[in-house]
Amino acid sequence: MVIDAHLDIGWNAISDGRGFLQPPVPGYLVSRQSLVAAGIGLVFATLYTAPARAGRSMRTRFVYENAHEANLMATAQVNYYRSCGLELIRDRAALAAYARGWRKGRLAAMLLMEGADPIETPAQLGAWTDRGVRIVGPAWGATRYSGGTGAPGGLTELGLQLLKAMRRKKVILDLSHMADDSVRDAFVTWRGPIMASHSNARAIVPGDRQVTDETVAEIARRGGMVGVSFYQKHLRSSGRATLEDVVQHIVHHARAAGSAEHVGLGTDLDGGFDARQAPIDSLARLKELPARLRLHFNRAQVEGIMGGNWLAFLERSLPA
DSSP, X not given: OEEEEEEOXXXXXXXXXXXXXXXXXXXXXXXXXXXXXXXXXXXXXXXXXXXXXXXXXXXXXXXXXSHHHHHHHHHHHHHHHHHTTOEEOOSHHHHHHHHHHOOTTOOEEEEEEESSTXXXXXXXXXXXXXXXXEEEEOOSSSXXXXXXXXXXXXXXXXXXXXXXXXXXXTOEEEOTTBOHHHHHHHHHHOOSOEEETTOOBTXXXXXXXXXXXXXXXXXXXXXXXXXXXXXXXXXXXXSOOOHHHHHHHHHHHHHHHTSGGGEEEOOOTTSSOOGGGSSOSSXXXXXXXXXXXXXXXXXXXXXXXXXXXXXXXXXXXXXX
């Protein structure tokens, strides 16, 4: 079972009309049909909301001006996932039962909130976990909780309160998009399960959107996971990305982590970009990746990178 730790399915459907239950829109890659055909059995489906300042650059009017609007937008995405009949994994028992019974053609999801502004106050977190949210990334750009991509800064006082609430609710922390100061703050204060769902190597592609080798090493030391994004600008500084670029980031992360057991996929395919900005023109080509990885890893390690590592992490990290 292949696991993809980052897909903006609800955002794409609601903001741009690319329905998940239909075949992929020409020029795009992701639908239920294409995922199951590629052997993907579990996705981390995001609740992503765009702040108004991002609207022009992202060519969307589906943006929020305040926390309540962000809440409504994320709620709409939860409802969309339910309308698609996606089975939501909430705890270890459900995960174990699903993994045991999985066969090609089945697809389940974990809910990941990307940017925590939809949580109007930390006290509201329980309402989101009741809806199925099991992973929260406090930042995208800057939020009320954290500095983020292109917006340096540490965790705010509200952010520190959110992390305390997340620990009580056994929610997983996603460092992707968090600014360096916020990552450092999180390492000081956070004692729960930790990951970076879709973050590539800064040593290969410079910039605050990528993670440092030191961050990867600390995530691994804590038993966490890092997922490699397939977005062209995350894979290389210029030129057209290929699957070899994906392999390069996986190998680099594995070295920084000290082993391959802390690395997986978090493709972000369809995350506001089309196939022209991806290393593959069809999800069917994902089947080419294991053979390329076998040049660097043994068979068990490749199976881990393709899905087994995320499965083991969730078995350790989800609430009982």
